[in-house]
Amino acid sequence: MRAFRVTSFDQPPQVEEIPVPQPQAGQIRLKIESCGVNFADTLMTTGKYQDTPELPFTMGMEVCGIVDELGAGVTSPAVGSRVVVYCGSGGMADYGVFAADRCLPVPDGMPPETAAGFMIAYGTSHLALKRRARLQAGETLVVTGAGGGVGQTAIEIGKLMGARVIAIARGERKLAAAKAAGADVLIDASEDLTARLRAEGGVDVVYDAVGGDAFGQILRAMNREGRMLVIGFASGTVPPIPANHLLVKNVDVMGFYWGGYVKFNPEAMDESLKELMQYFAEGRLHPHINHVVPLSDAPEALDLLTSRRSTGKVVVNP
Structure with a gap:
């Protein structure tokens, strides 16, 4: 079978032929x-992600597929059923083996491409905003990187929870994508973010997947008892956190890593995903x-993200 593999952190990943895997117990x-x-x-292609597997490995963290074979002791999901699974790696291939108890059924009417691109983006936004930030109806939520796939899910979830959503993105195309997702206020990332956000009444919750200089600017515009979620550092720069600002305004800065819940609280992740699947069904x-790319062009799928050309989710179809 074909698989998009990382064999060295000094060389780009490539599509290779490897044996079809056999499912083990469970x-x-x-x-x-x-x-x-x-x-x-x-980040995994150069070994910079916190959960990069040992070399060599097949790329792909979230997949949708048809159950083809069961390992020993497994009775469900049934052969022939369509499921999704957050796997961490192994998804960009013709076949893959995964833990049966991590699989969830796909709702009727959800295409495979939608299902495969659903879990991490929506799961991150939902669990972060509901469990960690405790976002309340009527609060003001700021989303950075709002024109990208993850940012758009944060806008949608924020609106579902009753928040007023301010979207920060760079350029008209990204801002248009944020508006289509439901943002109430649009701010170009090139603006003076502190002044603009203060003029909008300040910020209660921040969903920051960008980091960099914007982090400090937004922090200075936060309201008392505001909560800032550290989701990632798409800018490439990890910002310093001025502890005196947190003290004076009683502000929380909290890290959030969705994939970590697999190890310490998978029940919370599963509960969130089931709720999200129900939202979709409704x-x-x-x-x-935004883009559906064949496995043979998998490098292009990565480039769509690193070059920031995508305004939605990118998926690879074997």
Whole structure:
């Protein structure tokens, strides 16, 4: 079978031919239909992601596929059923083996591409805003990187929770994508963010996946008892945190790593994903798949993220 593999952190990943894997006890094998592509994948290619697997490995953190074979002791999901699974790696291939108890059924009417690109982006935004930031109806939420795939999910979830959402993105195209996702206020990232956000009444919750200089500017515009979520550093710069600002305004800065919940609280992750799947089934979420790329062109899928050309989710279809 074909697989998009990292064999060295000094060389770009390539599509290779490897044996079809066999499911072990507790595992199922999927005939993979679609695999979501994430910014973390781009970090894995050079070993810079916190959960980079040991070399060599197949890329792809979230997949949708048809159950093809069951390992010993597994009775469900049934062969022939469509499921999604957050796997961390192994998704950009024709087949993959994954833990059966991590699989979730795909709602009727959800295409494979949508299902594969759903878990990490929506799961991150939902668990971060609901569990960690405790976002309340009527509060003001700021989303950075709001024109990208993850940022758009944060806008949608924030609106579902009753927040007023301010979107920060760079350029008209990204801001238009944020507006389409439901943002109430649009701010170009090149503006004086502190002054602009203060003029908008300040900030209660921040969903920051960008880091860099914007972090400090937004922090200075936060309201008393505001909560800032550290989601990632798409800018490439990890910002310093001035502890005196936190003290004076009683502000919380909290880290959030969605994938970590697999190890210390998988129940919280599963509960969140089931709630999100129900929202989709009810027509309350509208995932935006921006690019569908064949496995043979998987390097292009990564470049769409690193070059910031994508305004929605990128998926790879074997």
